[in-house]
Amino acid sequence: MVHDAVAVSAPGKVLLAGGYLVLDRAYTGLVFGLDARIHVVVEDIQTRNGVTLNEIVVNSPQFLGAVWEYGYRLTERDGGIKVTPLRVDADLNLNRNVFVETALSYALTYIATVSSPVISPASVTILADNDYYSTPADVANSSATPPRFHNFGVPISKAHKTGLGSSAALVTAFTGALLTYYFPKRILDLSTDSGLRKLHNLAQAAHCAAQGKVGSGFDVASAVYGSCLYRRFSPSILSHHVEPGKAKFASQLRDIVEETGETGSWDTEIRKDAVKVPKGLRLVMCDVSCGSQTPGMVKQVLAWRKEEPEEADPIWTELQQANESLATELKALAESAETALGYDRVRQCFTRIRQGIRSMSEKSGVPIEPPSQSELIDACEAVPGVIGGVVPGAGGYDAISLLIQDKDETVNQLRKLLADWEFKGEVDGEEGGGRVSMLGVREEMVGVRAEDPKAYGDYLP
Ligand SMILES: Nc1ncnc2c1ncn2[C@@H]1O[C@H](COP(=O)(O)OP(=O)(O)OP(=O)(O)O)[C@@H](O)[C@H]1O
Numbered sequence: 413m414v415h416d417a418v419a420v421s422a423p424g425k426v427l428l429a430g431g432y433l434v435l436d437r438a439y440t441g442l443v444f445g446l447d448a449r450i451h452v453v454v455e456d457i458q459t460r461n462g463v464t465l466n467e468i469v470v471n472s473p474q475f476l477g478a479v480w481e482y483g484y485r486l487t488e489r490d491g492g493i494k495v496t497p498l499r500v501d502a503d504l505n506l507n508r509n510v511f512v513e514t515a516l517s518y519a520l521t522y523i524a525t526v527s528s529p530v531i532s533p534a535s536v537t538i539l540a541d542n543d544y545y546s547t548p549a550d551v552a553n554s555s556a557t558p559p560r561f562h563n564f565g566v567p568i569s570k571a572h573k574t575g576l577g578s579s580a581a582l583v584t585a586f587t588g589a590l591l592t593y594y595f596p597k598r599i600l601d602l603s604t605d606s607g608l609r610k611l612h613n614l615a616q617a618a619h620c621a622a623q624g625k626v627g628s629g630f631d632v633a634s635a636v637y638g639s640c641l642y643r644r645f646s647p648s649i650l651s652h653h654v655e656p657g658k659a660k661f662a663s664q665l666r667d668i669v670e671e672t673g674e675t676g677s678w679d680t681e682i683r684k685d686a687v688k689v690p691k692g693l694r695l696v697m698c699d700v701s702c703g704s705q706t707p708g709m710v711k712q713v714l715a716w717r718k719e720e721p722e723e724a725d726p727i728w729t730e731l732q733q734a735n736e737s738l739a740t741e742l743k744a745l746a747e748s749a750e751t752a753l754g755y756d757r758v759r760q761c762f763t764r765i766r767q768g769i770r771s772m773s774e775k776s777g778v779p780i781e782p783p784s785q786s787e788l789i790d791a792c793e794a795v796p797g798v799i800g801g802v803v804p805g806a807g808g809y810d811a812i813s814l815l816i817q818d819k820d821e822t823v824n825q826l827r828k829l830l831a832d833w834e835f836k837g838e839v840d841g842e843e844g845g846g847r848v849s850m851l852g853v854r855e856e857m858v859g860v861r862a863e864d865p866k867a868y869g870d871y872l873p
């Protein structure tokens with residue numbers, strides 16, 4: 413059966429407050445969606461000479477060699493749909509995309525279990541807004557308007573990520589697009605609460621499986637729901653099911669998505685009403701393009717917390733209070749008719765959060781807010797119109813976040829500061845200088861949404 417083409421997009425994220433804490437259900441994270449989106453278009457495969465291939469072809473045309481072809485089959489013993497990469501280089505593991513492959517087998521399994529096990533071939537295209545990756549200097553400095561979807565000219569593995577959560581936005585948009593393509597609206601509709609909830613559960617399951625660990629899931633939650641105050645789900649919900657192709661995978665996945673059977677209901681808490689950005693303010697992200705992600709930061713912080721609870725617990729308590737205060741103050745300002753309230757209280761929340769993060773860094777010995785990032789945030793905070801800044805998420809050398817007044821003067825002064833800034837990254841004790849640039853993103857309240865598939869014409873293969 414031939415279906416109509418569909419397109420779905422999902423936003424990136426920034427965990428403004430609550431890094432590490434949000435891994436524990438006793439605490440929450442303040443997460444903002446960002447208006448850099450990943451778009452996924454699904455259409456019928458164009459066949460030549462009436463030949464129909466039983467394949468799903470996935471393209472990510474902004475990157476070199478980013479084409480993945482999959483065969484798929486319904487397995488016996490309720491094992492769901494198993495997908496198999498069809499290219500030789502995939503056999504050698506040279507060009508696998510584990511997020512795409514996993515999201516595909518999870519989504520097709522759910523679709524086959526709920527409606528028809530006959531899955532028609534399809535062509536899927538992934539398009540990422542430019543800010544997910546650092547723009548090469550020649551493009552950034554050129555006066556020409558960049559294309560909506562830049563061609564990075566390198567394989568995905570070589571593109572420098574800015575840390576906006578590409579894999580979560582990808583898995584969410586990809587899963588949402590497949591569900592919309594194959595299901596009639598009466599079975600699943602992304603404009604309803606129940607449709608969103610099923611997408612959330614399925615995308616979390618696929619994303620965790622692809623990552624090989626059950627993280628807090630704040631990135632998938634904000635890709636689905638947009639900005640929110642997030643309390644994670646109990647990890648046990650996703651830690652007992654078998655892999656695709658193994659007996660009972662299909663029923664286990666259906667229970668997870670539909671909150672039936674032993675899994676029961678998910679205990680995630682998403683509070684959208686708790687997050688607001690006052691009129692006249694906006695978030696900005698400054699990308700530190702020499703950034704190096706210190707592997708194992710999460711492991712090290714958690715190991716220290718386990719070992720030194722009397723040191724860590726007061727920091728967690730203080731940070732949770734500061735994080736909640738930030739959300740409360742922002743909401744109060746946003747809802748107040750009093751324009752002269754001023755930003756002092758919000759500013760104090762940023763100061764408290766940074767203090768908490770610095771003690772977490774010092775006591776755990778993990779560079780969450782390393783000295784070079786402290787220097788950068790201090791300098792940004794001194795620019796008139798900047799309310800406060802933090803190292804978001806896990807911290808380290810990824811992009812920093814600032815809350816600023818949404819005025820041209822503030823943005824221009826910040827750009828000027830950053831243009832001359834030489835960032836000193838402490839990579840394995842060595843110093844490496846790098847550029848800092850302001851990304852074009854700001855907060856986004858809306859999560860996943862349907863798009864017009866015709867809007868991507870020139871970019872589709
Ligand atoms: N445009 C894209 N096309 C195809 N696959 C993509 C694309 N962007 C991301 N991916 C997939 O997501 C992976 C990157 O995921 P990873 O979790 O390492 O980064 P991230 O989600 O951007 O990180 P962070 O959580 O630090 O923001 C890539 O290796 C690829 O599998």
Ligand SMILES: C[C@@](O)(CCOP(=O)(O)O)CC(=O)O
Pocket residue numbers: 426427430431432433434435575627628629630710804805806807810
């Ligand atoms: C450290 C942690 O709390 C946040 C990681 O955030 P990010 O990927 O650096 O944006 C981990 C998690 O929540 O899964």
